[in-house]
Amino acid sequence: MGLTRREFIKTSAAAAAAASLGTSLIPGAASQLFADSTKWHKSVCRFCGTGCGVMVGERDGKVVAVKGDNLNTINKGHLCVKGFYLHKIVYSDTRLKHPMIKKDGKFQRVSWDEALNFVAERFNSIRKQYGPDALAFYGSGQAETEETYMANKLYKGCIGTNNMEGNPRLCMASAVGGYLTSLGLDEPVGTYDDIEQAEFFMLIGSNTAECHPILFERIIRRKHQNPNVKILIIDPRKTPTDQITDLHLFPKPGYDLAILHAMARIIIKEGYADEQFIKENVVFKDNKKDLTFEEYKQFLEKYTPEYAANDSGVPAEDIVAAARMFGRAKTAMSMWTMGINQRTRGVWANNLITNLHLLTGKIGKPGCDSFSLTGQPNACGGVREGGGLCHLLPAHRSVKNPKHREEVAKVWDVPVSNIQPKPGKHTIAMFEALNKGEIKGIFILCTNPAQSLPNAAKYRKGLEEQFVVVSESFFPTATTKYADVVLPAAFWTEKEGVYGCTERRSQYMPKIVEPLGEARWDAFILRDLAIRMGFKKEFEKYKTAEDIWNEYISLTKGKDMDLSGATYRRLKKVRGLRWPVPSEDHPGTYKRYVQGDPLFDELPREKKKGRWIYFYGKPEGKAVVWARPDKGPEEPTDEDYPFALTTGRVLEHWHTATMTGAVPELNRAVPKAYVEIHPEDAKRLKISNKDQVVIETRRGSLKIEARVIDRPEPGTLFVPWHWEEWMINNLTIDAFDPGSKEPEYKVCAARIKKA
Amino acid sequence: MPIAGIVVMTDEREIQTVYNRLSAHELITTYGIHQDNYIVAVIETDSLRQLEELIDSLRNSNEAILGIYPAYINFEDEVFDNSKPVIEDVQGNSPNTD
Numbered sequence: 005m006g007l008t009r010r011e012f013i014k015t016s017a018a019a020a021a022a023a024s025l026g027t028s029l030i031p032g033a034a035s036q037l038f039a040d041s042t043k044w045h046k047s048v049c050r051f052c053g054t055g056c057g058v059m060v061g062e063r064d065g066k067v068v069a070v071k072g073d074n075l076n077t078i079n080k081g082h083l084c085v086k087g088f089y090l091h092k093i094v095y096s097d098t099r100l101k102h103p104m105i106k107k108d109g110k111f112q113r114v115s116w117d118e119a120l121n122f123v124a125e126r127f128n129s130i131r132k133q134y135g136p137d138a139l140a141f142y143g144s145g146q147a148e149t150e151e152t153y154m155a156n157k158l159y160k161g162c163i164g165t166n167n168m169e170g171n172p173r174l175c176m177a178s179a180v181g182g183y184l185t186s187l188g189l190d191e192p193v194g195t196y197d198d199i200e201q202a203e204f205f206m207l208i209g210s211n212t213a214e215c216h217p218i219l220f221e222r223i224i225r226r227k228h229q230n231p232n233v234k235i236l237i238i239d240p241r242k243t244p245t246d247q248i249t250d251l252h253l254f255p256k257p258g259y260d261l262a263i264l265h266a267m268a269r270i271i272i273k274e275g276y277a278d279e280q281f282i283k284e285n286v287v288f289k290d291n292k293k294d295l296t297f298e299e300y301k302q303f304l305e306k307y308t309p310e311y312a313a314n315d316s317g318v319p320a321e322d323i324v325a326a327a328r329m330f331g332r333a334k335t336a337m338s339m340w341t342m343g344i345n346q347r348t349r350g351v352w353a354n355n356l357i358t359n360l361h362l363l364t365g366k367i368g369k370p371g372c373d374s375f376s377l378t379g380q381p382n383a384c385g386g387v388r389e390g391g392g393l394c395h396l397l398p399a400h401r402s403v404k405n406p407k408h409r410e411e412v413a414k415v416w417d418v419p420v421s422n423i424q425p426k427p428g429k430h431t432i433a434m435f436e437a438l439n440k441g442e443i444k445g446i447f448i449l450c451t452n453p454a455q456s457l458p459n460a461a462k463y464r465k466g467l468e469e470q471f472v473v474v475s476e477s478f479f480p481t482a483t484t485k486y487a488d489v490v491l492p493a494a495f496w497t498e499k500e501g502v503y504g505c506t507e508r509r510s511q512y513m514p515k516i517v518e519p520l521g522e523a524r525w526d527a528f529i530l531r532d533l534a535i536r537m538g539f540k541k542e543f544e545k546y547k548t549a550e551d552i553w554n555e556y557i558s559l560t561k562g563k564d565m566d567l568s569g570a571t572y573r574r575l576k577k578v579r580g581l582r583w584p585v586p587s588e589d590h591p592g593t594y595k596r597y598v599q600g601d602p603l604f605d606e607l608p609r610e611k612k613k614g615r616w617i618y619f620y621g622k623p624e625g626k627a628v629v630w631a632r633p634d635k636g637p638e639e640p641t642d643e644d645y646p647f648a649l650t651t652g653r654v655l656e657h658w659h660t661a662t663m664t665g666a667v668p669e670l671n672r673a674v675p676k677a678y679v680e681i682h683p684e685d686a687k688r689l690k691i692s693n694k695d696q697v698v699i700e701t702r703r704g705s706l707k708i709e710a711r712v713i714d715r716p717e718p719g720t721l722f723v724p725w726h727w728e729e730w731m732i733n734n735l736t737i738d739a740f741d742p743g744s745k746e747p748e749y750k751v752c753a754a755r756i757k758k759a
Numbered sequence: 760m761p762i763a764g765i766v767v768m769t770d771e772r773e774i775q776t777v778y779n780r781l782s783a784h785e786l787i788t789t790y791g792i793h794q795d796n797y798i799v800a801v802i803e804t805d806s807l808r809q810l811e812e813l814i815d816s817l818r819n820s821n822e823a824i825l826g827i828y829p830a831y832i833n834f835e836d837e838v839f840d841n842s843k844p845v846i847e848d849v850q851g852n853s854p855n856t857d
Contacts, residue, residue, distance in 0.1 A: 010760070013833045014801050017764030018790045020831035021799045024766055029790055029799070042835075061833070068835035071764075072828075082766060082828035085814065089807070091834050221826050224768060228796055247825060 020071045024081025046073060046579070048503050048511045050093070050146075050496040051086050053378025054078060054218050055505025057579055058087065060497055062516050067091050067497055076579040078196060078505070084217040093495070094517075098662075100479035100492040101521025111490065116522065120529075123447075123473050123489055124536035130445045130471065131163060140167035140434050140443045143392055144450035145175070145383030147526060148501030148513075150552040152386040154530040154543075155449065156398060161416040162539045166403050166428030167443065170392045171451045172383035173431040174458075177744035178345040179376035180388060182354020185743075186362070186374075186628055188621025189564050190388055190400060193596045194337075194373035195507040195582055200226055201371030204333030206236045206326075208260070208357065209343020209750075213244035215653050216377055219339075224248055234329050238263065239343060240650060241680075241722055242715045251325055254717045255316035257648040257751035258347065258637030264356035265634060266312035267327035269304040271363055276331025278365030282629075284615055286362050290631040303631040315634065317717070330360055335371030341379060342652070346749040350741045352632040359629045367627075368598045368617040378506040385504015389565050389583075390556070394428035399560040403427055415559050417542060430745040431457075432738055438466025445471040447533075448483060449526055450493065452662055455482035455728050458747040459703050459738035475526055478662045482728045493526045494519035500549045501527070502575065508593070510570050511580035527552060561586070564596075564603060564621065597625075637751040638739035639702070641719070645753035647685075649701060650716075651725045651732050677730030678711040680722040681756065686712040689756065696759035699723070701752055704734040707759055721754055760803070761810050764831035767798040773823030774798065780821070786813060796825075807834070 022029045042061040049056040057076025061069030070090050072081035103119035104111040114122075130138050141159045143152055152170070159168040183190045199222045212220045227233040227248060237245060237252040238260060246252060255263055271277055288295040290303065309320035330336055338361065344353045358367075358374040366372040378384055391398040401408035404425055413420035429437050435457060437443040443466070457463050467486035474487040477495040484490050498519040504510040519525075527549065534543040546552050550572045561568040566584040574581065574588060582592040586602050593601050598617050611625070612618050618625035641648055654674050679699055681691060691697055693712040698705055699721065708723065708730050716722045723732040737752040769777045778798050782789045786809075790799040804810040818827055 010762070010803075013762050013835075014788070014803060017762050017801045017831040017833065018788070018799060019764070021764035021766050021801070022790060022793065024828075024830040025793045025797055025799065027793050027799070061835075063835065069831070069833040071831040081830050083830065083832075085811075085827075085829065087829055087832065091832075092807075217826070218828070221768060221828060224825055228771065247822075 020074075020081065023074050024072055042069060045514050045516045047497065047513045047516070048381065049083070049087060050090060050381060052216060053145075053380055053383060053506045054216055055381065055503065055507070055509055055511060055580070056083060056087070056218055057511070058083065058090070060516055065517055067094050067517055073579065078507075078509070078579075079218045082218060082221060090496070094497055095520075096478070098478045098480075099495070099520050099523070100476055100490060101523060102492055103522065104490045106488050116524070119489055119491060120533055120536050124533055126471050127163075127445050128537055134444055136163050136165040137167055137428070138442070138444045139163055139165055140429070140438070140446045141169070142431070142434065142446060142448045142451065142453060143168070143170035143387070145170060145172040145378075145380030145387050147386055147450045148382060148499070149386040149390050149504060149510075149556060150501045150549050151449070151526040151530070152390045152392040153398065153552055153556045154527045154534075154546070155447070156391055157416050157542070158530055158534045158539065160397065160403070160423050161413065161418040162422065162534060162537075162542055164422045164424065166394050166424050166426065167434060168392065168428060169394050169431045169434055170387045171431075171453070171456065172380065172387040173393060173745060174346070174456065174747060174749070175342060175379045176345055176376065176383055176388070177393075177746040178347065178350025178354055178741055181351035181741070181744040182358060182376070184621075185351065186355050186358040186630065188619050188627070191384060191508055191565070192373060192375050192506070193368055194375060195509075195594055196222065197594055198337050198371050198373050198375070199223060202226065202335050202337040203230070203232060203371065204234050204236070204329060204336040206238065206330060206336065206338040206357075207245060208238040208338065208340045209345075209353075210239070210339055210341040210377060211241075211243040211245055211652060212339065212377070213247070215341060215379070219377070220245065234333065236326050236329050238326070240648075240717060240720055251322065251329065253316075253318045253322050253326055255318050256717075257650045257720060258748075259316040261349065261353060261356055261632070261634035262307055262312040262315040263318060263323055263326075264353070264360065265304055265307035266309050266323050267330060268356070268359055268363055269307050270309070270324055270327035271331045271360065272301060272304070274328065274331060276328075277363045281365030282363065285617055285619070285626055286629055287626045288629050288631065291633070295631060300629060300631055307634070315636075331364060333366075335369065336361065336364065336366040337372060338374050339377050341377045343750055345376075345746055347746075347751070348638045348739050348741050348748045349632070349635045350746050351743040352630070352635070355630040355632055358627075362627050362629050368595060376506070381505065382503040384506060384508070385502060385510055389504055389560075394430055394434075397423070398556060399563045400565055401563075412559065415555060432740055432745065432747060435463040435466055438470050439463060440466075441469065443470060445473075447473045447475070449475045450477070452481045452483045454486060455731060455733060457738070458733055458736040458749050460731060460733040461704060462738065475529055476662075477523065481662050482731075491529055492521060492523040493529065494523045498523065499525040502553060505580075508565070508582045509580040510567060510575065510583065512572065512575035514576070525549075566602070638748050639737050639751075639753045641753045645701065645755050647719060647721050647754045647756060649699065649721045649723065649735065649752050649754035650750050651723050651736060653726070654724045674724075676709065677724055677727045677732065678709045679756065680711050680713050680716050682714055682716050682718045682720070683712050684718045686710065689758065691756070691758055697756050698759050699735060699754055699756050701735040701737070701754045703737065706730060706732060706735055721756060760805055761807050762833045763802045763810060763829050765800050765802060765814075766828045766830055767800060767817075767824060768826040768828070769796050769798065770823040770825060771796040777821060777823050781817075
């Protein structure tokens with residue numbers, strides 16, 4: 005019997021879905037079903053930081069299908085709804101296909117030679133006249149590690165400026181600060197594997213269901229398999245994540261630090277603390293000095309449930325219940341995202357979450373972790389690990405450290421004096437410097453700061469006045485409007501490289517099809533620009549992506565994030581490797597700081613002194629429980645601005661929607677921005693559903709449609725931030741955490757009225 | 760004409776009701792209940808828009824549906840004119856195309 009192609013595809017679709025559950029509908033036939041003219045390539049999803057494995061179907065040089073990768077243990081064959089439309093993005097009408105230079109106010113198509121020569125001449129001219137710090141680079145957690153590595157070398161190693169930043173500053177810098185100060189080294193102790201072993205989940209500042217749907221599925225699956233599993237949500241807003249919660253605390257936006265302290269107090273008072281773990285593995289500090297455990301307990305005395313309730317608006321009995329849920333569970337996993345990180349005290353909030361794990365000893369064991377979720381696919385791999393921020397060098401090195409500068413300069417084959425010892429300008433300072441004319445030329449790669457910066461209108465002056473180069477796959481964006489030169493960048497499936505996701509896993513992505521039009525791989529755009537700027541010796545050696553990766557992983561050898569065993573040869577075969585992976589025969593590491601972590605295993609016996617966990621990034625291997633003050637938002641509500649405005653994502657869109665906005669189906673699903681307002685507030689202000697309203701903050705105003713819904717608490721407004729036409733970031737505040745320099749997108753004071 | 764293989768995660772207590780409802784839908788073919796709370800199904804629609812609207816309506820209209828996860832999406836009709844080709848069966852097997 006013959007099959008029509010449609011029948012064949014339908015059967016293949018059913019088989020793939022069943023296979024994702026480990027079931028075969030047609031025993032033995034699944035692999036044959038897919039053995040048609042479509043070639044399947046193992047890759048990684050382009051969207052969030054979960055790192056889902058995808059198989060990309062290619063026929064006659066075109067991407068024609070996508071399926072979840074059954075062999076990838078992250079998503080086990082499943083995808084979220086955005087996966088439906090990956091192909092549409094590759095072939096979207098908004099793809100930028102050739103270089104352009106703005107001449108007389110209009111973009112004109114030019115050759116690659118003309119574009120790159122023009123940029124090289126302008127950058128060299130600026131450098132010669134004003135010095136290297138008059139140039140800057142602003143990159144992305146969506147760029148491949150190889151791409152960020154090339155920019156890092158060009159700017160820090162050759163041009164000689166540390167004015168190199170990336171948009172992860174805006175989303176996860178506070179998590180970096182939290183891990184460094186609490187545990188001594190960046191990135192989580194555990195992995196996603198802990199989900200299947202946890203008895204308790206605390207989801208705080210995270211709409212997991214919409215922003216990390218595959219991880220949400222794993223949590224649901226865990227709860228389904230074990231009804232004793234409890235889920236606590238701490239978030240100012242009701243979201244689809246609530247469908248599985250056992251208890252939801254709704255703090256006023258920005259007022260959750262006291263809750264976390266109160267939970268710690270209850271945990272200790274009611275005997276849930278692990279005294280032995282604390283004695284062996286923990287020290288206590290406040291912002292000025294070391295503390296004893298007793299002094300820490302004294303610090304906590306202020307944080308009664310009633311105090312925290314008064315501060316946050318959460319009922320005291322719910323805070324007690326939450327602490328008991330955490331304390332009573334044998335294992336506990338916390339997860340958070342921007343609701344914690346995008347705060348003026350984001351680092352402190354991170355610390356206080358980790359405090360709960362350190363006090364109860366629920367860290368370093370299966371099913372236990374203080375686990376920051378990532379928003380971009382390679383923010384961890386390319387920027388945190390690759391050193392793509394103004395104070396970092398590759399492999400968790402610092403520009404301040406002379407030994408680190410020497411190590412990197414040697415591999416880069418540049419004079420060590422090229423690498424400046426002082427950190428460059430962090431993101432907000434960088435765009436302020438553009439406004440002031442201190443920075444006169446910037447290369448922006450794979451990101452859209454004209455829309456994504458907080459208080460965005462303030463920073464357009466610099467973009468308008470200075471020399472701006474944008475390398476992008478899409479055109480136009482809010483940022484390309486200000487560009488002097490736009491360079492077409494190859495997109496997902498059109499280039500090879502590595503993404504490193506939330507759980508320390510690096511995964512290889514192949515080049516499957518040729519780039520559209522004249523688009524080129526960003527790493528080679530940077531290489532060719534560098535050569536034209538006069539750095540031929542330093543850059544001409546990079547002929548392939550593997551050349552770049554090999555040099556990068558040589559810099560990781562012996563570091564806490566050792567990737568030297570994660571060669572392309574291996575990565576092409578496996579579904580990623582979780583560092584440290586110090587040799588080609590090493591399987592990667594499930595848990596850091598404990599047996600099985602090669603760095604722990606190599607520690608001398610006399611150093612470990614019989615301890616099963618050793619935080620080797622901290623003196624004596626002891627993590628820090630922090631007594632941080634509770635602090636509310638930078639801009640509290642008041643009589644003039646009585647609402648707390650918070651922003652976030654919806655399932656169908658991603659970031660500034662340069663990708664998802666190119667998909668008509670996703671646009672139709674959520675075609676425009678809106679403001680969620682609680683029915684009580686709406687009634688008082690005589691606002692009805694779908695009314696046009698005006699939101700005002702001290703920075704600007706926005707006319708937008710109202711959605712009257714009980715998702716936000718009374719007194720809170722929520723606006724998704726994806727649309728340039730309804731640019732809520734003109735209203736958000738650009739105050740930032742003094743430690744992480746991450747802005748407080750998540751809360752500012754606002755008012756609302758009917759338009 | 761997109762075809763999607765999906766996995767529908769449901770409240771275990773309501774799975775048979777959900778399964779019956781999906782099976783009755785003219786654009787959905789079901790392929791059994793698996794692991795107590797998953798339903799395997801294939802959706803065939805005339806356009807991606809229709810597919811997306813159908814998934815949205817399923818997700819929003821039944822609280823027993825906890826999640827819908829695509830596992831396979833074919834959209835080659837959009838890339839090529841794919842109305843004609845017919846291929847032979849798979850080495851003698853005749854997959855149940857229902």
